[in-house]
Amino acid sequence: MFEDLSSRLEGVFKSLRGRGVLTEDNVREALREIRRALLEADVHYKVAKDFVKRVEERAVGQEVLKGIHPGQQVVKVVHDEMVQLLGGTVAEPNITGSPPVPVMVVGLQGSGKTTTCAKLANWLKKKGRRPYLVPADPYRPAARDQLIKLAQANGHAVYEGPEEDPVEICRRGMQEAVRAAADVVLLDTAGRLHVDDELMEELRQVRATVKPHEILLVVDGMIGQDSVNVAEQFREKLGFDGVVLTKMDGDARGGAALSIRHVTGVPIKFLGVGESADALEPFHPDRMASRILNMGDVLTLVERAQESVEEGEAEELQKKLRKNEFTLEDFRTQLRRLKKMGPLSQIMGMLPGVPKDALQEVEKDGGKSLTRVEAIISSMTPAERTKPSILDGSRRRRIARGSGTSVQEVNQLLKQFGDMRKMMKQMGRMKKGKGKGRGRFARFPGM
Amino acid sequence: MIGKIGRGFTRLRDGLRKTRNQLGDGVRSIVKGRSSFDEGMWEEIEELLLRSDTGAAVAEEIVDELRLASGRWGKPDAEQVFSQLRESIATRLGGEPVPLQLDGGEGPAVVLVIGVNGAGKTTSIGKLAARLSGEGKRVLVVAGDTYRMAAMEQLAVWADRADVPIVKGKEGADAAAVVWDGLEAGVRRGSDVILVDTAGRLHTKSGLMDELVKVRRVIEKRLPGAPHEVLLVLDGTTGQNAIQQARVFGESLGVTGLVLAKLDGTAKGGVVMAIRRELDVPVKLIGVGEKLEDLQDFDPAAFAEALAPSDATPSEAQE
Ligand SMILES: Nc1nc2c(ncn2[C@@H]2O[C@H](COP(=O)(O)OP(=O)(O)OP(=O)(O)O)[C@@H](O)[C@H]2O)c(=O)[nH]1
Ligand SMILES: Nc1nc2c(ncn2[C@@H]2O[C@H](COP(=O)(O)OP(=O)(O)OP(=O)(O)O)[C@@H](O)[C@H]2O)c(=O)[nH]1
Ligand SMILES: [Mg+2]
Ligand SMILES: [Mg+2]
Secondary structure, X not given: OOOOHHHHHHHHOHHHOOOOEOOHHHHHHHHHHHXXXXXXXXXXXXXXXXXXXXXXXXXXOOEOOOOOOXXXXXXXXXXXXXXXXXXXXXXXXXXXXXXXXXXXXXXXXXXXXXXXXXXXXXXXXXXXXXXXXXXXXXXXXXXXXXXHHHHHHOOOEEOOOOOOOHHXXXXXXXXXXXXXXXXXXXXXXXXXXXXXXXXXXXHHHHHHHHOOOEEEEEEEOOEOOHHHHXXXXXXXXXXOOEEEEEOOOOOOOOOHHHHHHHHHOOOEEEEEOOOOOOOEEEOOHHHHHHHHOOOOOHHHHHHHHXXXXXXXXXXXXXXXXXXXXXXXXXXXXXXXXXXXXXXXXXHHHOOOOOOHHHHHHHHHHOOHHHHHHHHHHHOOOHHHHHOHHHOOHHHHHHHHHHHOOOHHHHHHHHHHHHXXXXXXXXXXXXXXXXXXXXXXXXXXXXX | OHHHHHHHHHHHHHHOHHHHHHHXXXXXXXXXXXXXXXXXXXXXXXXXXXXXXXXXXXXXXXXXXXXXXXXXXXXXXHHHHHHHHHHHHHXXXXXXXOOOOOOOOOOOEEEEEEOOOOOOHHHHHHHHHHHHHHOOOOEEEEEEXXXXXXXXXXXXXXXXXXXXXXXXXXXXXXXHHHHHHHHHHHHHHOOOEEEEEEOOOOOXXXXXHHHHHHHHHHHHHHOOOOOOEEEEEEEOOEOOHHHHHHHHHHHHHOOOEEEEEOOOOOOOOOHHHHXXXXXXXXXXXXXXXXXXXXXXEOOHHHHHHHHOOOOOOHHHHHO
């Protein structure tokens, strides 16, 4: 639905090509487009206004660089400005100090606090910490159950004392955490409206009682203009040190990140990207800027690819590709990695310009064909995997039986693999000829 | 009866007081002291609309309508601006209230409740169950969210509060199977209305959307003519993403009405205007709190009136 900003600006600047300087006049229309894009991304209207002003100041008077489209040049100014406003660098929560370190998790109803507590516990555990969960929401039906079940499912210690006054729950929870030898305590508070003075006062009492090192405000990533009200009121009435923006696994553009950062100065520290307790990512201002501007998230993609391939291995792979020694065994390894990187559609969704229907196709398949391909390769002997040419009819039949597929599917895979090798051989040659062209994908496995 | 409507209206106004005052007082102060219609004034009115989440397109359209009308007005007048604003808003919301369709004919009427994570589905079902049960209907709720931790326990508490029976499955069970059992139970018990809760899911996850389509098919199969209502619950604080939610849920499941929850805060839910601009689906209910009685019928005229009143009393205007 939302056309990406770059292509819109290209339209605006069509007439400007070869004219030299960005002037107030020719930038004005672009600024209108930028404002619209920001509003569509749910950036608060005042923040959008300020932002556009800053961009104008920076853009007007700039010379149009040779070889770059003026639209692209403005996009770059916009992007840089936004990265800066979003905080520039990655911020982590403050969980140092003498244990147990209390962390308060607060926010509006249904924003994702309880789920985020479980995610934070998983994140802490991976860092070698000993988290302890405290369900401090006696109001919402079954809120306590929810956190206790989440804790149990993920193997975390949890406070199971009686449902009483939240201040009392937190006080006792802290004591129990000491007994459990925990070093970080995550206090899951009830959802509340920022204008509910009584419940905001309750949070202040909890704060006074446990003296948290970190208060995290959990905000639904799909929130609209209200983000500013919410953040300002929570800051005024309670104060917070970091923001977790949840439900970012969908197609919300997340303009709230910019709004909240802009009006409170508090950094966004994490993104929630799914319902599972592992779906928590550190916040990267540059990627968020691309997302708000709808410019695709190539960086995340590249990094994920890199994460799942060891550096040395990647080189090894490159060599194999060049020498055309890529076997079915390597192919299977890559398949498994691809699956580890996350749902294919999600990966493709990070690439700018991938059409929506293509995504839907991949989603529908849900990685099923990948699983079948993997099953086929797994049913081969090591010798067959390294030297597919020995696969005669009877071997193919055996593999089909073993993998629960059909001979046709086995044939199809072998043909595709053959084609792929041919293509790689050509690409390998291209790469030798000219190092450029593939740009940032140079280190992408298999590319 | 009259008393009931009167009370409902007051609560709606209370729920939206914040909204109205921001918009109402805003317009008044923008218009006051201006002797002619200038660009600054239109811009400020546009911003008032934007901050209620109407989105840029709707805000621009409404301002254009105001500009056009202003040709007849001579000089700026707050009341005229208000009344035009109200008309523009109400028109965008469909004009007339659209009641829930709960006539199941021979069998029970089935209401399927869907939406993204944490929007307010389970709570809205609890409130609706209480209301319908209070009207003398035999209500059954079905815990179709077998996925989220303690989702069934949560609905069970609401069923208890509303004093209606509940059908649950095992955690992790197939949602469609649980819903089938729920319909069986409803038919057996002679229920008038069956409210089906479902797990929250983002509209972008087509695997999960397919699962929901399957639930719908099971309902269609067990009770021809059902579901009688497919209610999409939107979090009232949601911004422009709500448009996409309405579009995708609508395409896959045939949404018959929207429930706009959490309007008791400072969020205004103006995005429903943008939704109606594209899709012909009415808002039927609004949520204005976490208590059993905090559910109201949506009335476009009252909503518009509350967004742009002409008669803010001094005490209300002060807030
Ligand atoms: N898709 C997705 N769903 C999420 C994410 N975080 C939370 N959720 C879901 O959002 C819904 C609400 O999450 P909760 O953790 O219960 O929210 P809460 O803030 O504790 O809610 P209250 O305690 O009622 O105020 C649940 O269905 C969660 O599974 C996320 O990052 N992505
Ligand atoms: N203030 C307010 N809170 C509400 C309203 N409706 C729901 N809530 C709260 O919002 C939170 C989420 O509501 P649920 O009913 O659990 O939402 P859900 O859509 O069923 O969530 P999932 O099943 O996790 O997707 C709870 O804390 C509710 O109490 C409302 O109208 N006003
Ligand atoms: Mg919670
Ligand atoms: Mg629910």
